[in-house]
Each structure stands twice: as C-alpha cells, then as structure tokens.
Amino acid sequence: xxxxxxxxxxxxxxxxxxxxxxxxxxxxxxxxxxxxxxxxxxxxxxxxxxxxxxxxxxxxxxxxxxxxxxxxxxxxxxxxxxxxxxxxxxxxxxxxxxxxxxxxxxxxxxxxxxxxxxxxxxxxxxxxxxxxxxxxxxxxxxxxxxxxxxxxxxxxxxxxxxxxxxxxxxxxxxxxxxxxxxxxxxxxxxxxxxxxxxxxxxxxxxxxxxxxxxxxxxxxxxxxxxxxxxxxxxxxxxxxxxxxxxxxxxxxxxxxxxxxxxxxxxxxxxxxxxxxxxxxxxxxxxxxxxxxxxxxxxxxxxxxxxxxxxxxxxxxxxxxxxxxxxxxxx
Amino acid sequence: xxxxxxxxxxxxxxxxxxxxxxxxxxxxxxxxxxxxxxxxxxxxxxxxxxxxxxxxxxxxxxxxxxxxxxxxxxxxxxxxxxxxxxxxxxxxxxxxxxxxxxxxxxxxxxxxxxxxxxxxxxxxxxxxxxxxxxxxxxxxxxxxxxxxxxxxxxxxxxxxxxxxxxxxxxxxxxxxxxxxxxxxxxxxxxxxxxxxxxxxxxxxxxxxxxxxxxxxxxxxxxxxxxxxxxxxxxxxxxxxxxxxxxxxxxxxxxxxxxxxxxxxxxxxxxxxxxxxxxxxxxxxxxxxxxxxxxxxxxxxxxxxxxxxxxxxxxxxxxxxxxxxxxxxxx
Numbered sequence: 186x187x188x189x190x191x192x193x194x195x196x197x198x199x200x201x202x203x204x205x206x207x208x209x210x211x212x213x214x215x216x217x218x219x220x221x222x223x224x225x226x227x228x229x230x231x232x233x234x235x236x237x238x239x240x241x242x243x244x245x246x247x248x249x250x251x252x253x254x255x256x257x258x259x260x261x262x263x264x265x266x267x268x269x270x271x272x273x274x275x276x277x278x279x280x281x282x283x284x285x286x287x288x289x290x291x292x293x294x295x296x297x298x299x300x301x302x303x304x305x306x307x308x309x310x311x312x313x314x315x316x317x318x319x320x321x322x323x324x325x326x327x328x329x330x331x332x333x334x335x336x337x338x339x340x341x342x343x344x345x346x347x348x349x350x351x352x353x354x355x356x357x358x359x360x361x362x363x364x365x366x367x368x369x370x371x372x373x374x375x376x377x378x379x380x381x382x383x384x385x386x387x388x389x390x391x392x393x394x395x396x397x398x399x400x401x402x403x404x405x406x407x408x409x410x411x412x413x414x415x416x417x418x419x420x421x422x423x424x425x426x427x428x429x430x431x432x433x434x435x436x437x438x439x440x441x442x443x444x445x446x447x448x449x450x451x452x453x454x455x456x457x458x459x460x461x462x463x464x465x466x467x468x469x470x471x472x473x474x475x476x477x478x479x480x481x482x483x484x485x486x487x488x489x490x491x492x493x494x495x496x497x498x499x500x501x502x503x504x505x506x507x508x509x510x511x512x513x514x515x
Numbered sequence: 516x517x518x519x520x521x522x523x524x525x526x527x528x529x530x531x532x533x534x535x536x537x538x539x540x541x542x543x544x545x546x547x548x549x550x551x552x553x554x555x556x557x558x559x560x561x562x563x564x565x566x567x568x569x570x571x572x573x574x575x576x577x578x579x580x581x582x583x584x585x586x587x588x589x590x591x592x593x594x595x596x597x598x599x600x601x602x603x604x605x606x607x608x609x610x611x612x613x614x615x616x617x618x619x620x621x622x623x624x625x626x627x628x629x630x631x632x633x634x635x636x637x638x639x640x641x642x643x644x645x646x647x648x649x650x651x652x653x654x655x656x657x658x659x660x661x662x663x664x665x666x667x668x669x670x671x672x673x674x675x676x677x678x679x680x681x682x683x684x685x686x687x688x689x690x691x692x693x694x695x696x697x698x699x700x701x702x703x704x705x706x707x708x709x710x711x712x713x714x715x716x717x718x719x720x721x722x723x724x725x726x727x728x729x730x731x732x733x734x735x736x737x738x739x740x741x742x743x744x745x746x747x748x749x750x751x752x753x754x755x756x757x758x759x760x761x762x763x764x765x766x767x768x769x770x771x772x773x774x775x776x777x778x779x780x781x782x783x784x785x786x787x788x789x790x791x792x793x794x795x796x797x798x799x800x801x802x803x804x805x806x807x808x809x810x811x812x813x814x815x816x817x818x819x820x821x822x823x824x825x826x827x828x829x830x831x832x833x834x835x836x837x838x839x840x841x842x843x844x845x
Contacts, residue, residue: 243629245608245629248609253590254584254590254591254593254594254597255590255591255593255594256590257587257588257789257790257791258587260583260584260585260586260590261584261585263584263585263609263611264584264585264611264613267584267609267610267611268613271610271618276608276610276625276626276629277608277609277610278575278606278607278608278609279578279593279597279607279608279609280597280601280606280607281593281594281597283594283598288601295606296606299573299575299606404795405794405795406795409797431791431795434795435795438797441771459791460587461587461761461789461791461792462791462792464735465734465735465736465761465764465765467739467768
C-alpha cells in the first residue's frame with residue numbers, strides 16, 4: 186500500500202479511502218484516478234498471495250452487461266467481442282446482471298477475483314452508465330455506453346449521422362414533406378436521431394413542419410398511435426422516419442388501417458435493423474443498422490490493446506456508423 | 516484476513532468458512548453477514564486463484580452454444596443458467612461458436628484448460644448434437660438438445676404437450692375445423708407439435724382434414740404463402756395452429772389481405788412466444804411459451820448437482836412444459 190501511495194503521490198490513508206470507497210465525493214476524481222492507476226501499475230491487491238498470482242495471465246476477460254443476453258438483437262455485441270477475443274486466445278467470463286443494480290459491484294468483484302485481464306462493460310442500449318469503481322483496477326472499455334466524465338474509453342453508434350442518412354435517403358427518393366415519430370425518452374438515441382433528421386432537412390433547405398413530429402413510447406403501440414395522428418393531419422407527410430423498427434411496425438398497422446400503400450402512399454425508414462421484424466414486414470422495412478457486432482469487435486480490440494500496453498490515458502470515444510439497409514419501404 | 520476477523524468479531528477460521536462457503540448452514544446468517552460486511556468495509560478480496568489452489572475449485576462453469584447469443588430469444592437460456600449459477604457462487608465462461616463446426620473441440624479444450632467444473636452445451640433450437648468427446652472429462656448437461664444415444668443428461672421443451680395444449684385451447688373456444696401450418700424441416704419441434712395437434716383432435720374425436728395441413732419454411736414468408744393456400748380452400752379452417760410466431764406473423768398478413776378479422780373470422784395460436792413479435796401483432800398473439808429461462812435454470816441446477824456428487828450415471832432426459840400465453844388472437 187505504501188508503494189501505491191508513493192507512486193500516486195498521496196497518503197496511505199487516501200489510498201485506503203479510495204480503494205475502500207469510504208469517502209467517494211470527498212477526494213477529487215483526478216486524485217482517485219492517480220490511485221487507481223498506481224494500483225493497476227503495481228498490480229496491488231490487499232493480499233500478498235494475490236499479487237504473486239496476478240503476475241500469471243488468465244487469458245480471460247470479463248463481460249458485464251445488463252440485459253444484453255436477453256435483448257433480441259444486442260447479443261451481436263457479445264458475439265463480436267467474443268470473436269475478436271477468441272482470435273487472440275482470450276475467453277469471456279459473462280455476467281448479465283438483468284438490471285439488478287446491487288449486482289454490479291459483486292459482478293466486478295467476482296471477475297477481479299478470477300483475475301480477468303480486463304473488462305468489457307456493456308449496456309443493452311446507448312446510455313450513460315456508472316460502472317463499479319473497482320473496475321478501475323483493470324483496463325475497462327464501455328460498450329454502447331459511456332460515463333459522464335468520459336474518463337473510460339467507449340464505443341457507441343453514431344446516432345446523428347444514422348438519423349441524417351435515413352432522412353437523406355427519403356429526400357433522395359423525392360420526398361420533402363417528411364415526418365418523424367420519435368421517442369419520448371430523452372436518451373442519446375432520441376436526441377441524436379432527431380438531430381440527424383433536422384440536419385438533413387436543413388442541409389437540403391427543406392422546412393421542418395413541427396406538426397409532423399410526434400413523440401411516443403418507442404414500441405409498436407406507440408408507433409400505431411403516432412401514425413394515426415400524423416396520417417390524419419390535413420396535410421399528411423409523404424414519408425416518415427421512425428425512431429426504431431418497432432415504432433415502424435406500429436406505423437405499418439396505422440397505414441394499413443387508413444388504406445395507405447407502402448411505399449407509394451407512404452414511405453417509411455426505421456432504425457435498428459431488428460432481424461425478427463425488419464425483413465418480415467410487408468413490404469420489408471428499409472432501416473438503419475445498429476452496429477452491434479462491429480461495436481463488440483471494436484471494444485474487444487481496444488481492450489486487448491490496453492491490456493497489452495498498459496497505457497490508459499487519453500480514453501477514446503469511438504462512434505461507429507449505422508449503415509442503411511435498403512429494402513422496400515422507401 | 517485477521518483484520519476481517521477482528522472487525523467482524525469472529526475467528527479467522529470462521530472468516531475462512533464463510534468466504535469459502537464450506538459450512539453454509541452451520542454459521543448463523545447474522546454472523547455470515549458480519550463477515551461479509553467486514554470484507555466489504557476493508558476491501559478484502561479473497562483471491563480466487565489462491566483459493567482454487569487450496570480447494571482445487573475454480574467455481575467456474577463453461578457454456579458452449581452455437582447461435583444462442585445472437586438468437587432473438589434463446590438468450591433467456593444463458594440468463595437462466597447464469598442466474599442459478601450466480602446464486603451458487605459460480606460464474607460462466609461463455610463460448611458461442613456461431614455454428615463453426617471446427618470450433619467446438621477447441622472451445623472444449625479452452626474451457627478444460629481453465630479448469631471449469633462442468634459444461635453446459637446448448638443449441639439455439641431443440642435438436643440432436645454431437646459435443647466434442649473431451650467434454651466427457653467433466654460433468655456435462657445438454658440444453659435444448661440431446662445426443663443420439665441419450666448418454667448425457669439433457670433438458671428440452673415438451674413439444675408434444677405444447678402442441679396439444681395449443682389445439683386444446685382452440686377446441687375449448689368452440690373450433691372444430693382446425694388447420695395447421697407446420698414446418699418443412701423434420702426436426703423434433705416439427706414432429707412433436709404436429710403430433711400434439713393430432714392427439715388433441717383425436718382426443719376430442721374431431722376429424723383431421725389433411726388438406727388443412729400445409730408445411731412451409733418456418734418464417735413469415737412461409738406463413739404468408741401457407742395462409743394464402745389454407746384460407747382460399749373451398750371450406751377454409753376457422754382456426755389455425757402455427758408452427759411458430761414468425762409463421763403466425765405471415766398468416767396475419769394473409770388474413771388481412773383476404774379481409775378476415777382475427778379472431779372472429781380466423782383464430783390463431785402460435786408457438787415460441789417471441790417477445791419482439793407476439794405482443795406486437797394486432798391483435799396480440801396467443802402462443803405457447805418456449806421455456807428457455809426454465810431450461811437454463813434446470814440445466815445449471817442439474818450440472819451443479821453432478822459437480823457436487825460426482826455421480827454421472829443414469830442420465831436424465833427432462834422435458835419442460837410450454838405454457839399457454841393467452842392474448843387476443845384465439
């Protein structure tokens with residue numbers, strides 16, 4: 186512990202406080218980080234036997250997620266991460282917390298006990314997270330998520346350019362009266378996709394009619410009710426960009442009920458490319474692919490680099506493209 | 516460890532027993548909690564690798580699957596297995612082969628090298644599998660799959676009784692002219708569900724009209740084409756049991772095109788209870804739940820029993836019920 190204190194330039198008491206998370210807010214974040222860096226650099230454990238064993242390598246990385254294993258499409262993140270790890274001789278210890286808040290710290294402990302060389306920390310959808318502080322002991326990369334102060338490297342979808350490309354596609358098809366069914370939750374995907382929508386309209390000098398934007402619960406029922414509103418406006422849109430594929434599914438149902446043919450009477454672009462929905466709708470849904478597999482690979486690659494070099498400064502915030510998947514709805 | 520003992524007011528032996536969960540029932544819960552509180556307060560981490568050397572146990576089990584991590588709903592198997600394992604102090608090393616045949620043996624080796632105490636071997640759907648021979652070295656339980664000679668314990672859905680219950684539900688609603696859109700692939704789910712369909716009809720002394728059974732690719736396009744056939748027969752069925760929810764989704768589209776109202780003009784029961792589809796259809800789909808979560812838990816529980824006892828004879832072949840999820844389509 187003295188070595189950690191010396192290296193971090195703090196007292197033993199401060200080291201102890203940081204490690205035991207006794208006075209979380211009272212020690213500046215920058216100082217806490219110095220302590221964790223020293224802990225990591227020295228392989229310090231409150232147990233001598235542990236330090237020796239730590240010199241051996243387990244070729245195992247941890248993967249902590251919330252609902253990913255049970256989310257219909259985010260499992261591609263696990264697959265992407267595992268494929269890269271496997272190609273480099275590493276296995277994945279998986280803990281899916283099912284969203285139980287009190288399980289996060291225990292999950293981190295269980296992984297650190299088993300001497301994982303690093304941890305991937307993933308969310309089922311793009312959002313801010315607060316990983317357990319103990320993860321600072323090993324290289325950690327955030328997947329489809331980020332921490333408020335951006336002090337950990339992370340990879341997320343490029344929501345803005347995804348939304349923009351979706352609307353550019355509609356504009357290229359000759360539409361100018363374009364609506365959006367967006368999400369009531371103020372999450373990054375909502376903000377980003379709507380920002381992209383506005384950017385594309387602005388870029389082509391098309392007016393945004395605010396009466397053609399409505400916010401709903403981001404599921405099929407929301408898409409249906411939003412669709413019934415938008416499509417019964419005196420001057421209805423000729424095309425609608427949907428927050429996600431489930432919303433688009435509801436909009437299909439509203440269009441059918443109102444006798445509108447897709448894409449001739451109404452063009453639709455979704456988001457997510459959920460394999461169970463998008464290709465199965467009639468007509469098949471044009472949508473933007475969430476890059477789950479690519480994010481998983483990127484995160485594993487970046488983590489293995491950190492493990493190899495030990496360098497942890499300048500955390501990267503990587504955004505990956507959401508490609509257009511062109512089918513028949515626009 | 517002495518610090519933990521002092522703080523908790525117990526002996527080092529008690530700390531060791533609690534931490535290694537040696538005598539679970541013998542130490543009062545309140546005392547155990549004091550020990551864990553002291554462990555947390557002091558940031559003491561009993562090193563797992565060191566403990567393994569003492570106890571020869573890694574408290575880790577392997578999970579080999581094909582496409583589960585990327586299958587829309589089978590991730591519940593991972594969650595069920597993990598939840599039971601976690602409750603008993605075990606973590607899961609996950610390898611998803613993505614269906615690459617040549618990866619199976621390497622996956623088993625990688626797990627055995629890391630001293631897993633046992634292995635769960637899972638398929639994305641109910642079918643026969645051939646696990647690598649090396650898995651015979653440790654207790655192994657098959658999930659949603661079985662080996663030809665039934666020499667390994669396994670858990671699968673009860674397809675026959677699931678199909679039977681689906682059709683019993685339609686009969687209870689007053690239907691007697693019942694069709695089935697089944698699957699062209701001769702897998703256990705196909706055989707079992709169709710057998711259940713026939714058993715229910717037979718039990719109620721209802722004739723099976725073979726012209727009302729058609730076999731299709733088990734997806735939305737198949738359900739649509741099968742539906743267009745069945746629903747345009749001179750005497751069309753008043754109810755149809757679908758092989759799965761994706762087929763049912765296609766049948767909805769056929770019914771809509773032919774102007775048939777669900778359930779008044781056509782009652783439908785699906786199978787699988789895919790969360791992305793079944794509740795989102797209009798009307799919401801009545802279907803049979805595949806017991807993925809329950810199978811995952813069962814397999815982990817059985818594996819931990821085998822690990823604990825070392826007994827491997829009399830492999831069990833367990834079938835779990837597929838409960839009816841009643842919504843609005845029948």
